[in-house]
Amino acid sequence: MATQASTQVSPQTPTVQPIAALHHVTAIARDPQRNLDFYTETLGLRLVKLTVNFDDPGTYHFYFGNEAGEPGTVLTFFPWANVKRGVQGAGAVIATAFNMPAAALEFWWERLKASRDVANLQRVTRFGSPVLTFEDHDGMRLELIACDEGPAPFTRDDIPPHFALRGFHSVALALHRAKPTIALLTESMGYRIVDSAAEGTATRTRLRAATSGTTGTFATYLDILEDPTLPDNKLGAGVVHHVAFRVPDLEAQARWQQHLAHRGLRATPVQDRSYFQSIYFREPGHVLFEFATDSPGFATDEPLAALGGALKLPPQYEHARARIEQTVPRITLPGGSVVGHS
Numbered sequence: 001m002a003t004q005a006s007t008q009v010s011p012q013t014p015t016v017q018p019i020a021a022l023h024h025v026t027a028i029a030r031d032p033q034r035n036l037d038f039y040t041e042t043l044g045l046r047l048v049k050l051t052v053n054f055d056d057p058g059t060y061h062f063y064f065g066n067e068a069g070e071p072g073t074v075l076t077f078f079p080w081a082n083v084k085r086g087v088q089g090a091g092a093v094i095a096t097a098f099n100m101p102a103a104a105l106e107f108w109w110e111r112l113k114a115s116r117d118v119a120n121l122q123r124v125t126r127f128g129s130p131v132l133t134f135e136d137h138d139g140m141r142l143e144l145i146a147c148d149e150g151p152a153p154f155t156r157d158d159i160p161p162h163f164a165l166r167g168f169h170s171v172a173l174a175l176h177r178a179k180p181t182i183a184l185l186t187e188s189m190g191y192r193i194v195d196s197a198a199e200g201t202a203t204r205t206r207l208r209a210a211t212s213g214t215t216g217t218f219a220t221y222l223d224i225l226e227d228p229t230l231p232d233n234k235l236g237a238g239v240v241h242h243v244a245f246r247v248p249d250l251e252a253q254a255r256w257q258q259h260l261a262h263r264g265l266r267a268t269p270v271q272d273r274s275y276f277q278s279i280y281f282r283e284p285g286h287v288l289f290e291f292a293t294d295s296p297g298f299a300t301d302e303p304l305a306a307l308g309g310a311l312k313l314p315p316q317y318e319h320a321r322a323r324i325e326q327t328v329p330r331i332t333l334p335g336g337s338v339v340g341h342s
């Protein structure tokens with residue numbers, strides 16, 4: 001069906017390698033300390049980088065992931081202390097899902113049930129797999145999907161290592177109309193449809209990256225939730241800002257820029273994000289997509305063992321460090337050190 005959709009790709013369109021997997025997901029949060037505590041203490045992720053928003057250096061940028069913050073495990077937040085709650089609707093990622101070992105279902109059910117930061121916790125079965133769905137304290141929709149795949153997790157004392165979350169399973173994009181987005185995913189990005197099911201007023205279509213199995217088996221799924229009754233997405237706390245996909249290097253990224261232009265999609269110039277290089281564009285359903293390189297990764301400005309232990313700034317802001325440290329909110333990091341003053 002969708003692979004037969006009309007396409008703007010001409011014979012001159014530069015060929016591109018299929019997308020391997022998700023790279024990271026970035027969302028908006030409100031209270032920085034509460035965000036930091038929930039994702040590290042309750043979900044057991046590692047703070048792999050503490051930096052500032054490169055486009056707004058008075059605010060933090062938190063990166064959570066596995067031990068090394070491998071692509072496909074990384075959930076990032078811009079905590080804006082005074083932002084209102086957003087609306088999770090069409091034109092954005094509406095749910096972010098992690099791989100949960102199947103044997104850990106009861107463990108996570110009890111752990112989430114006991115958390116004051118979790119709302120609307122439910123168990124569902126989707127495409128044959130048990131799923132825990134819930135919202136964090138900002139209303140952000142999260143899911144733990146029983147799936148015995150994924151990279152080595154970060155470990156903490158109160159979560160048995162064989163129960164720890166193992167990177168992303170998928171994201172779900174909410175759309176009023178799925179067809180143009182599915183065309184981009186299947187014709188250009190190398191995804192294929194693997195399942196589909198009605199879900200209330202919506203249709204959920206599950207896709208998987210064609211390269212799954214050769215580049216690792218996590219973060220390779222993507223769900224499209226087509227629902228004409230959804231409100232439009234409105235950015236704010238609890239709302240995903242963008243989803244990033246993995247590309248190997250700058251050369252591949254340059255080819256993508258040309259390829260996307262041939263599809264009528266305008267990508268930004270390459271942005272240096274210190275830990276990866278990125279381009280951004282709006283896919284046809286208005287979701288903000290980023291294509292991010294695997295390199296150099298998070299151990300580029302501090303050793304692996306010390307990731308997330310101090311405020312790191314990109315070179316262009318290092319001269320303003322004293323002022324930035326006065327401006328950003330005071331927070332206590334997982335290791336106990338205190339950053340920020342306001």
Ligand code: ZN
Nearest residue numbers: 026242244290
């Ligand atoms: Zn990003």
